[in-house]
Amino acid sequence: MKGYLPHISYDSVVFGFAEGRLKILIMKYHNTGYFALPGGFVRSTENLNDAVKRGLKERTGLDKIYLEQFYTFGSVERHQPATMKTILKANKLPLKDYGWLAERFISIAYYALIDYSKVNPTPDTLSDSVGWYEIHDLPELIFNHQEIVDKALETLRLNLDRKLIGTNLLPNQFTMNELQKVHEVIKGEKLRRSSFQRKILSLDILKRHEKRFNGKAHKAPYLYSFIDNKE
Amino acid sequence: MKGYLPHISYDSVVFGFAEGRLKILIMKYHNTGYFALPGGFVRSTENLNDAVKRGLKERTGLDKIYLEQFYTFGSVERHQPATMKTILKANKLPLKDYGWLAERFISIAYYALIDYSKVNPTPDTLSDSVGWYEIHDLPELIFNHQEIVDKALETLRLNLDRKLIGTNLLPNQFTMNELQKVHEVIKGEKLRRSSFQRKILSLDILKRHEKRFNGKAHKAPYLYSFIDNKE
DNA sequence: ACCTATTGTCTCAAATTGCTACAATAAAAT
DNA sequence: ATTTTATTGTAGCAATTTGAGACAATAGGT
Structure with a gap:
């Protein structure tokens, strides 16, 4: 006790x-x-x-x-x-x-x-x-x-x-692809890239930052962070 | 204790x-x-x-x-x-x-x-x-x-x-209008009659019964009941 | 026989989502 | 320097869902 x-x-x-x-x-x-x-x-x-x-x-x-x-x-x-x-x-x-x-x-x-x-x-x-x-x-x-x-x-x-909680599983800054993977693994299903991106961006909860150059031989993705308060 | x-x-x-x-x-x-x-x-x-x-x-x-x-x-x-x-x-x-x-x-x-x-x-x-x-x-x-x-x-x-729970607040048989009122009072907003009816019926969770004649001077509504199991 | 209120359903517009396509681009390969 | 490769950002159109209104059907009153 x-x-x-x-x-x-x-x-x-x-x-x-x-x-x-x-x-x-x-x-x-x-x-x-x-x-x-x-x-x-x-x-x-x-x-x-x-x-x-x-x-x-x-x-x-x-x-x-x-x-x-x-x-x-x-x-x-x-x-x-x-x-x-x-x-x-x-x-x-x-x-x-x-x-x-x-x-x-x-x-x-x-x-x-x-x-x-x-x-x-x-x-x-x-x-x-x-x-x-x-x-x-x-x-x-x-x-x-x-x-x-x-x-x-x-x-x-x-x-x-x-709730808009996928971002809590990621570091402060993350790419759209990383966020999509979080959603996919939680829902247990593949999501369409373009639809997912459109949907998330339309929510106006992400702030776009500079690109992340990761040394791969293709276009570099933007980094995003979650916006908490927006007034 | x-x-x-x-x-x-x-x-x-x-x-x-x-x-x-x-x-x-x-x-x-x-x-x-x-x-x-x-x-x-x-x-x-x-x-x-x-x-x-x-x-x-x-x-x-x-x-x-x-x-x-x-x-x-x-x-x-x-x-x-x-x-x-x-x-x-x-x-x-x-x-x-x-x-x-x-x-x-x-x-x-x-x-x-x-x-x-x-x-x-x-x-x-x-x-x-x-x-x-x-x-x-x-x-x-x-x-x-x-x-x-x-x-x-x-x-x-x-x-x-x-969950499909509105029906739990109603008697066994009820009209579409009654079910709509339950949804309205829970959500705290008016709903469109035609959209509501279309949505609910498309769920295939209601069984339609005979009409209820309530003595009013207008078309009598059908009665419905909730279907629990459907295999 | 006509009127009134409500019901069941249809239609078309508006919004959302599914799906494909295509140009842009970072770095490797040639 | 140019080409190739993989991935990204976004546009465009089809398919689906939802919003909003309209209209015929009808139970009972006048």
């Missing part, structure tokens, strides 16, 4: 984009072979959203993260005390102090969109690694974490056009 | 449609003048979703309800122990047994869509009335319940076209 709200946790699906693929952060627990989403708990006098931000800062080193709550998982089937007891034992943590971790939790799930290149994945005390995994090639995850990932991707897909 | 998960509650925004208006169920607490959304708590071995269904069944008498979770509110500002203590005092409930109600709660919010004509609003032990209020003409609500209502309506608006 020690200052945290009992039975309440959060899980986060941290999306990054690299090598043309959509990736998420997965933790591996010490000496168990168990894989899980990064998660945490809420202090007794802490805002839920702040708790999640705090946890993400610890795991990624990033401060201002695009973050969205998408579902709260509250089924009793989620509760698998044996799994958590195995993890505690592998970490030599006494049940008397840490047994509360093996109780039932209702977990609020968030997804985050971050610039892959800026992240410095940092394990916590229970885990010996935090790493990037391609979203369609994940190891087996504990509890219902695979379900959480699936729902995160589904929600991201639905929100992609409504 | 007594078998419930501490610090966890749910709130429900129950939508109904009557007199061309969108309404929701609001409870009034005994002897206090406090108004609130219908809510409740989760038993230690109960699915979150089942807890909400159980509560709605008690308040409305309905069994199969269209229900959707839309957000979990976890800010500390929600916590206003003085308000809850006033309610307990007005109900002559001793703090020693019921003080847990005045602690901090993280609340999972759901909205429900129901057939207004089928509901039988039933108060619980703390409240002396449950009644329908037009969504844009609510009394002042406790805690952050107004924020919850606002977010429920916003989510309903976003889901209206994506």
